[in-house]
Amino acid sequence: MTFRSARDLEEADRRDPGLRQLRSTWAPPKGFARLKEINNTFIGMLYVLTGIFFFVVAGILAALIRAQLAVPENDLISADWYNQIFTMHGTTMMFLFAVPMMEAIAIFVIPQLLGARDLPFPRVSAYGYWAYLLGGLMVLTSLLFKVAPDGGWFMYVPLTGPEYSPGYGPDFWLLGIGFIEVAAIAASIELIIGILKFRPPGMSMDRMPIFAWYMLVFGFMILLGFPPLVLGDILLEVERAFDWPFYDADRGGDPLLWQHLFWLFGHPEVYIIFLPGAGVLSTVIPVFARAPLAGYVWVVLAAVGTGFLSFGLWVHHMYTTGIPVMSLSFFSAASLAVAIPSGIQVFAWIATIWSGPGVLFRAPMLYALGAIFIFVAGGLTGVMVALVPVDFQVHDTYFVVAHFHYVLFGGAVMPVFAALHYWTPLVTGRLMSETLGRWSFGLIFLGFNVAFFPMHLTGLRGMPRRVYTYPADLGWDWLNMISSIGAYMVAAGVAVFLWDWLYWHRKHGQVAGYNPWNAGTLEWHSVTPSTNFSMRSVPIVSSTYPLWDEPELGDRVDRGEFYLPDSPDERRKTLRTGSVMGEPRQVIFLPHPAWSPIIAAIGTATFFGLAIFKLWWLCAAAALVIIIAGIIWMWDAEPLPAPNRYDVGRGETLPVHINGADTHGFWAMALLLIFDAAAFVSLIFSALFLWTVNRDLSPPVPEAEPGWALAAAGLAVLASVFFRLGAFANRRGSMIGLVLGPLAGLPAMFASGGALMGSLFDAGISPTENAFSAVYWTFAGWTGFHIGVGTIFIFYTLARALAGKVTPERRQSVMNVELFWHFTTGLALVSLIMIHLWPRVI
């Protein structure tokens, strides 16, 4: 009795109290309060809409670029405007469309795909979404006032440094994009934990939908790939605001440091964009080829292998910067090796098509095939530019513009359109039009090739990128004209798509009903549009394509035969399962809609917005708003009902509250700290890098008594010991110990931070003096920042303790805070080594 139509669902609702409870528990708030909603279906939908909005904005900018370049000597757009426009086109496409769009799709479908009711931290996704929206708008407003960044999407210094860009442009970029990275991290933690711990029972790693594998790798790549950029951002903003000379060659800095940090992020970024796209293809192709994905384990290998290798490629964007040839060759090697998994993937897709009874050429499949074609073409020129001598030749010409658009369009844009055609019925309950789909696909695919194939030739004929116009008669004119015509064909195709997506199919589209594509994965198990809670009951899964292998599974889910089939207490909840095998372990009580995430996001946006204009006191006020919203938000963490068991149906009960390293809360803290550690390692990398390029100015040895440094180290360790004792006392049920431990640890930590700074003052090191002293102070500042955050955590823990929310049975928040404190101690120790020991040794 799967619900085959919306009417079935309404009828069942009348007869079936469990279903009714679920529907009322998960119903979104009405009216204006709807904005409080944090459920992944709602947030995911807004996220997708916003991603497409930014795509359209960046597309309009591309249309302006192509209008300007259509004919030689054109004066439609001035040089200054042109610089802002192409910078914002690139920036918006990369940071506001490509990455967030993939997060958006994942936030919407991953829980449904995995039979979870929601992601592990719904408020975090809500916060991330609002941060993304506000941050994106903030970056775009700069364009309205003609103060947009104009240094290219990779913002090379010294062009973007204080000397050559005194205006606000780069600050908009650094702070706006920096802010959006917060959203990316939020999404990555959410997805990693969601995929590893919130799968349905029986879905072991080898049965995960392939899209989940890709998104898992995607999450880890964001976690490790974004930190270098975040660090580079911070250093550049600090250089601009406070004149700390990290990149200033006159004072021992080095502009190449920015390039390293940027591309340490930037190359993984290309794969961060491309892997989810490949995940969409690996999902869509089997459905329309009507055969399971060929070589599942090979495709997993490709996803994981690409994830790793992509971190060994960054220098290939810097071949022409005079780095030792031998080093270049390592990166060239990795660039060639990464072609192997990509190739395997393409073969798996072809084999899938081969093994099926014939392909159904529906719109999602057309987009998928178009994506493969374009991506393979881009990959071929990619192998060309990965060769050092070729790159010397075509570097910074339109050849490169053609290459990366092929990769990005094939790797991201076409798959996004495939995904939207494929999954939209989950939102609207209707199929998008096949006819309009063919038109939009035809226009986009043809238009794209018409626009970008000629650019290979303009590039080989020597046309440099980033020029606002060009003289006639260099053999570039008609090629550019063709490119512009192609670009407008793409625009027309996108317009057709939007018309269908936003309006036509909602009114006139065919009703999708039950499993319209005859797909095999769980998100299609029941009638569309899907419910906010994804599943009437959380099924037990026994294969990768449960709907194909067990045709009656959908019925049984809808009858409520499996886990959590009702919600008598009207609390939102979901199952947590083991990471590898997927056995049920815990019932998670999820938060209900609240204002705190959106308020925290507005606070954060205000903070970053004010920082652009250096209004520090107002920034402090905004920070206060964030802290208060954060504390309100966290206050109801760790629900512990009595008794601590919940009846999940099928005669089983599971605990609601668990302590320990296996919980999703602990994992979130640990992943956040991995991110943090990666940024810190990037800082160490920066110190080492400056040292290798600057052998005549070796890092100054702080001429201070080692006493300061030793005291700082000792006190930091002491603070950790106190905290450990406090946590230990809590475990033994001693309230006094729990309060005293942190209270004693706190002054020790402050003293340690003080001694660390004292050691720098004592040695007379000032941050503006040279690049090394600036790095030293950054080490100190990094530690200091953690001490500050840790202090807030401590007072929060103490407040919880006084409110009786910390007991031996309920000690997860204490464990998390403790982890953070030990991490801070680690930072202090490593910073001391880098400041005091390292310069003496070398």
Added chain:
Amino acid sequence: MNVIDRDSLVGMVAGPLVWGAHFLTCYIAIAVACAFEFETGGPGEWGTVKTILLAVTGIALALIAVLILLAWHRWMQAGGFEKPRDSTQARHQFMAVGGLLLCFLSVVAVIYAAVPLFFLPACQ
């Protein structure tokens, strides 16, 4: 321990982790050697750096070889190509083959990175 457990995800990606360590070592060694101008008669000897890196490559390959043997062994224990009888066996096969393939990819990547050591001058 849980890491070499047959169900461990870290165990599955051990091969690429070795590749990462090898890659970083090579990159850092060359960067430092060139900064100290080893090639043009600085305090060190270019030949030594090269020997060290070749040794590191050897160690990396040996480590991956061990991982391959382990994964192979696990795969055979899980029945090799045999059709799995139950979900546990299916999972063990998957984890073993996944690890094995990732190891092969890592071998290729490590060798690719080491090849230029034979042919190219270091710092130019």
